[in-house]
Amino acid sequence: MAFTPEDVQRLAKLARIELGPEQVNATLGHLDNIFGMIAELRQVDTNGIAPMAHACDVGQRLREDKVTDGSIEQRDRCLALAPESEAGLYLVPKVIE
Amino acid sequence: MTWEVVIGMETHAQLATNSKIFSGASIAFGAEPNAQTSLVDLAMPGVLPVLNREAVSCAIRFGLAVGARIDQRSIFARKNYFYPDLPKGYQISQFENPVVDGGTITLQLGQGDSATTKVIQLTRAHMEEDAGKSLHEDFHGRTGVDLNRAGTPLLEIVSEPDMRSSAEAVAYARALHNLVRWIGICDGNMQEGSFRCDANVSVRKPGEPFGTRREIKNLNSFRFLQQAIDYEVQWQINELEEGRAIQQATVLFDPDTGETRAMRTKEDAMDYRYFPDPDLLPVIISDDWIERVRGEMPELPEAMRTRFEALGLSTYDAAAVTASLEIARYFEGALKVAGNAQAKQAANWIMGDLSARLNREDLGIDAAPVSPEQLGGLIARIADQTISNAIGKKVFDALWQGQGKSADEIIEAQGLKQITDTGAIEALVDEVIAANPGNVAEFKAGKEKALNALVGQIMKAAKGKANPQQVNDLLKKKLS
Numbered sequence: 001m002a003f004t005p006e007d008v009q010r011l012a013k014l015a016r017i018e019l020g021p022e023q024v025n026a027t028l029g030h031l032d033n034i035f036g037m038i039a040e041l042r043q044v045d046t047n048g049i050a051p052m053a054h055a056c057d058v059g060q061r062l063r064e065d066k067v068t069d070g071s072i073e074q075r076d077r078c079l080a081l082a083p084e085s086e087a088g089l090y091l092v093p094k095v096i097e
Numbered sequence: 098m099t100w101e102v103v104i105g106m107e108t109h110a111q112l113a114t115n116s117k118i119f120s121g122a123s124i125a126f127g128a129e130p131n132a133q134t135s136l137v138d139l140a141m142p143g144v145l146p147v148l149n150r151e152a153v154s155c156a157i158r159f160g161l162a163v164g165a166r167i168d169q170r171s172i173f174a175r176k177n178y179f180y181p182d183l184p185k186g187y188q189i190s191q192f193e194n195p196v197v198d199g200g201t202i203t204l205q206l207g208q209g210d211s212a213t214t215k216v217i218q219l220t221r222a223h224m225e226e227d228a229g230k231s232l233h234e235d236f237h238g239r240t241g242v243d244l245n246r247a248g249t250p251l252l253e254i255v256s257e258p259d260m261r262s263s264a265e266a267v268a269y270a271r272a273l274h275n276l277v278r279w280i281g282i283c284d285g286n287m288q289e290g291s292f293r294c295d296a297n298v299s300v301r302k303p304g305e306p307f308g309t310r311r312e313i314k315n316l317n318s319f320r321f322l323q324q325a326i327d328y329e330v331q332w333q334i335n336e337l338e339e340g341r342a343i344q345q346a347t348v349l350f351d352p353d354t355g356e357t358r359a360m361r362t363k364e365d366a367m368d369y370r371y372f373p374d375p376d377l378l379p380v381i382i383s384d385d386w387i388e389r390v391r392g393e394m395p396e397l398p399e400a401m402r403t404r405f406e407a408l409g410l411s412t413y414d415a416a417a418v419t420a421s422l423e424i425a426r427y428f429e430g431a432l433k434v435a436g437n438a439q440a441k442q443a444a445n446w447i448m449g450d451l452s453a454r455l456n457r458e459d460l461g462i463d464a465a466p467v468s469p470e471q472l473g474g475l476i477a478r479i480a481d482q483t484i485s486n487a488i489g490k491k492v493f494d495a496l497w498q499g500q501g502k503s504a505d506e507i508i509e510a511q512g513l514k515q516i517t518d519t520g521a522i523e524a525l526v527d528e529v530i531a532a533n534p535g536n537v538a539e540f541k542a543g544k545e546k547a548l549n550a551l552v553g554q555i556m557k558a559a560k561g562k563a564n565p566q567q568v569n570d571l572l573k574k575k576l577s
Contacts, residue, residue, distance in 0.1 A: 014368055016179055053172040053194075053373040059381035065114045065151035068121030069135035078139055079131065088130035089241035092181040095231055 003031050100300045100334050103307055104266045104326065105258035108273055109251045110283040111227070111291040112155040118226050118250035119146030119189065126289050130243040138248040140184035145376050148173075152250040153380060155282040156196040156224050157390045159252060162280050162397055163219055165200030167387055173224075173377040176369045181242050182229035190253075192371040195223030196382070202256070202276070203399060204268040205416040212413040217269055218257040225251050246290075252282070258297065258307065263326035267319050270294050279398055279422045287317045294322055298329045300337065308333070309343040313350055313357055325350035329357045401425055408432075408440035417448050423462045430469025435476040442476050450493055467496045475504035488513050488561050516562050519571075522555075525563065526571050529554045540576060548572065 008027050012019045019027060075088065084091035117124055120137035137144045153171075160167045174192035200219040207213055229244035254273060260266045274292055277283035285292050294317075299310035313329055316322045328350075333343055348357040396404075398419045405415040405428075418428040424447065431443045451472065455465060475496065479489045492507050501507035508514055516522055529551055530537055539547035548569075555568050 014177070014370065054375065054378050056378060058378055060148055060378040062150035062153070062380075063116075063121070063147045065116055065149050066121065067116045067123040069116075070120075070122035070133040070138075072129060072132050075129075075131045075134060078134070078136075084239065086236060086239075086241065088132070089232065089236070089243055090131070090181075091236055091239040091241055093240070094238055095181055095233070095240045 003028050003035070007031075099303070100330075100337075101303045102261055102263075102326075102330050103258045103299045103301060103310075104260040104263075105297040105310075106254075106256045106260070106266060106269055106273075107295040107297070107312075108254045108256075108270065109227075109293045109295075110159075110254060110273075110277045110285075112152050112250040112252055113281060113283055114149055114151045114155070114250055116149060117248035118149050118152045118224065120248055122245075122248065124246075124249045126286075128245055130241075131245060133245040134247065138184075138244055140186075146189060146374075148377065148380065149250060152224060153196065153382070154386075154390055155250070156222065156252055157382065157387060158280050158282055158394060159222055159254070159277065160197035160200065161387070161391055161394060162276060163197070163200030163202060163222075165219065165222070166198040167382055168194045168196055168198055169382045169384075169387075170194060171196045171224075171380045171382065173374045173380075174371045175374045176225075176371055178367055178369060180228065180231075181240060182231045182244065182247065184229075184244065184247070188226060188228065189374055189377070190225035190371075191223035193373075194379075195221045196380075197222035197252075197254075202269060202272050204265065204272050205412070206265065206268055209413050210411070212411075212416065214412070215259075215265065215268075217259045220255040220257055222252050222254040225253055227251050252277075258299075258310075263323045263330070266296055266326055267323050270319060270322055275398065275421055280394060290317060293317050296322065296326055296329075298326055298333070299343070300330060300333045308337075309345050311343065311346045311348050311357075311359075313348050314360065316350060321350055321352055324352075324355055325357055328355055332357065395422065398425070405440065405444075408437050410440055410444055414441070414444045414448070418444050421462075427462050427465070427469045431473035431476065434470050434473025435480065439473075439476050439480050442480065443473070446472055446476060446493075450490065454497065466499065467493065471496050471503060478504050478508060482515060482517070482564060484508060484513055484515050485561060485563075485565060487556075487565075488515070491561075513562065515564055516559055517564070519567075522559070522563050522567060522571060525555050525558050526568065526575060529558060530572075530575060537576065548576075 005024050005028060008019065008024050008031065079085040079088070079090065082090050114124065116122060117135070117138065120135035122133045122135040122138055125133065137146055157167055172191065172194040173189050175187040176190045177187040179186055198221055200222070202217045202219065204215045204217060205212060206215055227246050227249040229242055229247035232241040232243065256269065260269055274285050277292070278285040283291055293315050296313045296316065297310045298313060299308035301308040311329060311333070313325045316325055329348070336343060346359045349360050350357050401419050402415040405418060406412065410418070419425045428443060428447055431447070432440060435443055451465065451467065455462060475489060475492055478484050479486055484492065492504050492513065495501060495507045495511070496504065501510060533551060533554060536547045536550050540551070551572055552565065552568055555572070556563055556565060
């Protein structure tokens with residue numbers, strides 16, 4: 001499949017990435033290459049093979065349901081890394097729905 | 098021309114675990130802001146989610162309770178969108194292979210003898226993490242973010258568009274709310290957001306394809322659910338009748354105005370770009386695990402209703418005493434003492450005097466001052482005619498006020514035992530007949546009502562302790 005500059009702009013918008021015209025063209029080239037490789041992979045006959053959700057064919061390890069993490073001290077250390085905080089909250093530019 | 102309403106529901110039930118779905122932080126409600134956040138919840142670089150076993154067990158339990166297929170190889174996916182209360186830039190959810198596939202919920206509709214049931218098909222139920230909370234006030238033009246809720250385990254339960262009125266949607270939400278509490282996977286606290294409903298609403302002319310739907314988000318009470326749907330349906334009908342098309346949109350309900358308004362139209366729609374989360378491997382759910390969960394499950398409301406109907410309860414009564422696990426346990430406790438033959442009486446007492454009194458004093462049934470065993474003992478004494486129904490109410494009152502440990506103790510202490518000595522009752526009947534020649538004459542002239550007046554007089558003379566049926570029979574015999 002061939003990408004258009006509009007496709008790239010749309011993907012960039014969804015990913016919240018700003019791309020200038022030159023970057024759009026460069027990205028278009030990268031994506032075409034990636035999809036070219038995918039097209040090649042698609043030629044492999046996979047009939048009768050169950051699709052995998054992960055490259056490792058093993059099951060997820062699980063934890064016991066115990067509280068082992070989170071504290072005021074840890075919160076304060078993390079809040080100190082944030083550009084702005086107040087009253088135990090991370091402050092961000094106003095979000096209006 | 099009439100319109101048909103079509104409603105499908107998406108419900109988020111917060112799972113009753115101790116810790117988050119992918120981290121070891123607590124999910125207890127009401128903590129200091131951000132005091133229950135781990136580095137995983139904050140999306141710090143290099144951290145990895147580790148799935149909470151109990152959260153999966155809860156999902157399995159739900160699947161078994163609704164007769165769904167459990168996907169034994171379940172997959173987590175990333176749902177990508179940007180919002181400050183979602184630090185990773187994606188929510189871990191399920192897209193393909195959710196834990197719960199299909200299933201049904203049976204609704205009880207209508208009241209009394211006209212009560213009917215309707216089966217609603219479920220599409221699926223999948224596990225996901227909740228987002229944090231954005232606080233829009235008081236931070237000098239900034240938004241405050243509290244991530245305590247981020248990573249709280251949720252089960253999103255999706256129904257087919259099978260409901261045809263707001264009443265059916267509410268009945269569905271109530272049935273689901275009852276079920277998740279019944280099987281202990283969710284505390285059902287709607288004020289705290291543990292159980293939230295989204296309603297997908299559209300209208301169409303009967304027989305036509307589905308209309309365009311609008312989704313009402315985040316309804317956290319049954320009353321709002323009903324109001325929001327009723328408003329939305331009327332709005333859609335008005336739009337269509339005035340020749341305007343419905344645009345697919347997400348809307349919010351404003352409880353103050355009773356109106357719904359569009360939050361975002363699906364044009365600039367979210368493309369969530371789901372893909373399997375490479376940080377999480379497929380969850381393998383073994384047969385053993387499923388059977389273990391099945392073994393821990395309490396008897397389900399439907400099975401209990403069937404069992405209670407076999408004891409002679411109507412569909413409506415059986416639904417009423419299984420409205421919650423607490424009520425059902427109370428009912429069974431009372432029956433254990435009163436005997437199964439008293440099922441109808443026990444249901445009457447619980448749905449009548451007991452629930453009226455609980456409502457008046459704003460108590461839950463688990464805090465009732467009269468225990469199930471005490472009520473059962475009282476019902477047994479009415480059944481064996483030790484006391485009349487009217488005296489029974491007196492005894493109930495005394496039990497409520499803690500005047501005795503059992504109905505027997507109160508009956509004994511207050512001398513409430515019914516007079517069974519026929520001679521003593523006969524004497525009272527004779528007395529009242531002699532004192533009320535007017536009523537006697539009226540009855541003999543064919544006025545049935547005059548008999549009631551005489552019975553009333555006799556019961557009063559007996560201080561309520563005579564058996565009304567016996568009095569009636571004796572009186573009729575004497576006057577015939």
